[in-house]
Amino acid sequence: xxxxxxxxxxxxxxxxxxxxxxxxxxxxxxxxxxxxxxxxxxxxxxxxxxxxxxxxxxxxxxxxxxxxxxxxxxxxxxxxxxxxxxxxxxxxxxxxxxxxxxxxxxxxxxxxxxxxxx
Numbered sequence: 001x002x003x004x005x006x007x008x009x010x011x012x013x014x015x016x017x018x019x020x021x022x023x024x025x026x027x028x029x030x031x032x033x034x035x036x037x038x039x040x041x042x043x044x045x046x047x048x049x050x051x052x053x054x055x056x057x058x059x060x061x062x063x064x065x066x067x068x069x070x071x072x073x074x075x076x077x078x079x080x081x082x083x084x085x086x087x088x089x090x091x092x093x094x095x096x097x098x099x100x101x102x103x104x105x106x107x108x109x110x111x112x113x114x115x116x117x118x
Contacts, residue, residue: 001049001058004029004037009073010045011081013055021088024081026073036063045070 004010008029015022027039037047037060044063052059052069055077059069071077099107 003047003049004032004045004060006030006032008037010039010060010070011055011073011077012068012070021091022080022084023088024077024084026081027070039070043070 006029010027010029012025013022014025025041027041027043029037030040031038032047035047037045039045045060046063046066047060049058050061050069051057052071054069054071056071056074059071062068062070
């Protein structure tokens with residue numbers, strides 16, 4: 001566990017209930033004070049690593065909101081964010097799209113073909 005340095009890349013995950021998607025935010029340390037690390041997006045973190053069982057083993061608490069942690073970016077976190085963003089994009093597309101009867105029939109046929117293949 002180490003203190004943050006200028007240039008470190010961090011991420012945070014928010015989720016509104018168990019049924020919501022995990023929404024990843026990424027930022028970078030741009031300034032350090034005696035006790036804080038300030039991110040590019042303006043968030044201030046206590047520059048003291050803490051044991052965190054939220055997403056990673058180590059987290060950095062948000063100033064004035066100690067229950068919210070940011071974590072050093074890892075390849076695992078980037079991949080999870082990509083997968084989650086694909087889910088959000090697909091969900092949003094289906095929510096905003098109004099299907100014609102022909103489109104509904106095509107989708108139905110594709111699902112039937114998938115079911116038959118299994």
